[in-house]
Amino acid sequence: MNNRMRAYSALGKREIWEHKSFWIVPAVIGCLGLLLVFYGCGALLVTAHQGMININNNINFTGLDRAQVVRAFIIGSAAFFNTIMLFMVWFYLMDSLYADRKDRSVLFWKSMPISDTSTVLSKLFTGMVTAPALMLVAVIATEIITGILIIIVASFFSVNLLPVVMQPGTIILAWVTLAFALIVQSLWLIPFFGWFLLCSAWARKLVLAWAVLIPLGAMIVERLFIGTHYLSNAIFGHIAKLFTMVMSGHYTVNGVTIGSGIEIGDKSDMVASHSPIMTLGSLASVFAQPEMWIGIAIGAIFVFGAIWLRRNRSEI
Amino acid sequence: MSMLVQARGLSKNYGSLRALDKVDFDIEEGRIVGLIGPNGAGKTTALKAILGLTDFEGELDVLGHDPRISRRQLMQDVCFIADVATLPRWLKVSDAIEFVEAVHPRFSRERAKHFLERTKISQKSKVGQLSKGMVTQLHLALIMAIDAKLLVLDEPTIGLDILYRKEFYSNLLNDYFDEKRTILVTTHQVEEVEKLLTHLMFINNGKIVLDDSMEGVAEKYAEVLVSADRVSAAQALNPLNEREIFGKKLFLFEGVDRDKLASFGEIHTPSIADLFVAKMQGAVQ
Numbered sequence: 001m002n003n004r005m006r007a008y009s010a011l012g013k014r015e016i017w018e019h020k021s022f023w024i025v026p027a028v029i030g031c032l033g034l035l036l037v038f039y040g041c042g043a044l045l046v047t048a049h050q051g052m053i054n055i056n057n058n059i060n061f062t063g064l065d066r067a068q069v070v071r072a073f074i075i076g077s078a079a080f081f082n083t084i085m086l087f088m089v090w091f092y093l094m095d096s097l098y099a100d101r102k103d104r105s106v107l108f109w110k111s112m113p114i115s116d117t118s119t120v121l122s123k124l125f126t127g128m129v130t131a132p133a134l135m136l137v138a139v140i141a142t143e144i145i146t147g148i149l150i151i152i153v154a155s156f157f158s159v160n161l162l163p164v165v166m167q168p169g170t171i172i173l174a175w176v177t178l179a180f181a182l183i184v185q186s187l188w189l190i191p192f193f194g195w196f197l198l199c200s201a202w203a204r205k206l207v208l209a210w211a212v213l214i215p216l217g218a219m220i221v222e223r224l225f226i227g228t229h230y231l232s233n234a235i236f237g238h239i240a241k242l243f244t245m246v247m248s249g250h251y252t253v254n255g256v257t258i259g260s261g262i263e264i265g266d267k268s269d270m271v272a273s274h275s276p277i278m279t280l281g282s283l284a285s286v287f288a289q290p291e292m293w294i295g296i297a298i299g300a301i302f303v304f305g306a307i308w309l310r311r312n313r314s315e316i
Numbered sequence: 317m318s319m320l321v322q323a324r325g326l327s328k329n330y331g332s333l334r335a336l337d338k339v340d341f342d343i344e345e346g347r348i349v350g351l352i353g354p355n356g357a358g359k360t361t362a363l364k365a366i367l368g369l370t371d372f373e374g375e376l377d378v379l380g381h382d383p384r385i386s387r388r389q390l391m392q393d394v395c396f397i398a399d400v401a402t403l404p405r406w407l408k409v410s411d412a413i414e415f416v417e418a419v420h421p422r423f424s425r426e427r428a429k430h431f432l433e434r435t436k437i438s439q440k441s442k443v444g445q446l447s448k449g450m451v452t453q454l455h456l457a458l459i460m461a462i463d464a465k466l467l468v469l470d471e472p473t474i475g476l477d478i479l480y481r482k483e484f485y486s487n488l489l490n491d492y493f494d495e496k497r498t499i500l501v502t503t504h505q506v507e508e509v510e511k512l513l514t515h516l517m518f519i520n521n522g523k524i525v526l527d528d529s530m531e532g533v534a535e536k537y538a539e540v541l542v543s544a545d546r547v548s549a550a551q552a553l554n555p556l557n558e559r560e561i562f563g564k565k566l567f568l569f570e571g572v573d574r575d576k577l578a579s580f581g582e583i584h585t586p587s588i589a590d591l592f593v594a595k596m597q598g599a600v601q
Binding site: 003009010012013014018052074100103104105106108110111112113114115116118161246311312314315 | 326353367369371387388389390391395396397398399402404405407408411414415416418420421455459492523
């Protein structure tokens, strides 16, 4: 068992050796973000020094939900990282079972005692877990440094932000929420990830064309010849719900099926949560959605297909 | 002696092309078998079947496994180098060692390092920075550090310069091969492996046309240079092949008594290349 774990961890590392962008890109985004913060703080200090702005040091925090501010900052600042990460994962998965077939190094990987199932699952794991985890590390580091900077700058204006920022419980809970959200997001997107893996294992060239044109073609055929648009609703609705439901957490649904798309039917069926951002509870409620499980089932079929192709048709 | 590979009625079709046509063969432990054939003869298909890289019809047993089903277990005992330079360009040498060590229970880091120390390859280099010859050295070092029962080489030296090619086979023979190891090799450069092989297999149009030990080949096949006046007498013995050299004729005989041939001139054992040409031309006729 220990040997197995060692082999799996080597498979995971292998992906990061090949795709260093999974930690480089979040690190660069974090640095750019910090650069902006530095610039903003610097500009603020300079203008204040020139007496062009006057900050009232009697700012009253009583009307403010301090926890809400910290949560919004911690979760909100991850959004940009996350968007970039999702695009990276998309392109990574399309490449993951194709690139080594193209440069023939698949023959080297296949000469190792690793099952094709382990190989394909290691790619899926990298997209679903490793990439978000590396992103989360960059997000947390960026947030810590930003928080410290803001406190220091505020102190120049005799504003004590410490009581606002220093809420260890809230901060850690927000990070845990963020981590949970990334897990839910990965599970929610499994049908897409599985599809990209399948195309990656299938295509002899132009993986992107297969990955995009087949669903697009199917949608057009459905619309023209059957006159319905279930497929486009399912696909675009699933993506839209990632933002409206999974990420915002604005609608906590109690066993009520929601129609496709952003338009959500009768609001009386919903119990709106207190917060405009996701909470552990709102995220957990996603698991009550049949759509989550249908997506996972479809994703599993695609992943099985990718494994089968990897085993039986690895030559280009 | 145990049997490592047993093929019975092994067949494979690519569309209407019959790449392997009900082939039977055995590979015993401790052999170095050369699988020789023209392009498209079915060599690579046979190797792929043994390595579990392709589906096939018929029976094939490799170390007690059906390669189609238990590929992962099979790869613990079977190693292969398929073609040169199949290591990915982004892989760092030290990472390659770390990876193989982690996934292969029979890999020895010390042995790999020992082999690499004799080359100019730096552990910090990436595969993409190495020359083609060095990539092959690296691949061979990784593979030789694995204590496998069967090593399969598919055109392992193609496109390499002569120094690397010579070194490749001498390393293999001196540092790797012993009576517990078995090597199956395909190559176009038959002269290189000639002195290495213990057994020879010719394949053409999906069929095995020769399968014998090198001693058997030396006994069965004989080459005699015959002067012009004796040509018709030699032809009467039904030679496999004849060609002209300096006004004389060189005949290649299969299964003809050496005493009979001695009267024509000095008898030689044909080179694999000449035997190959003769066999393939025979097949065409």
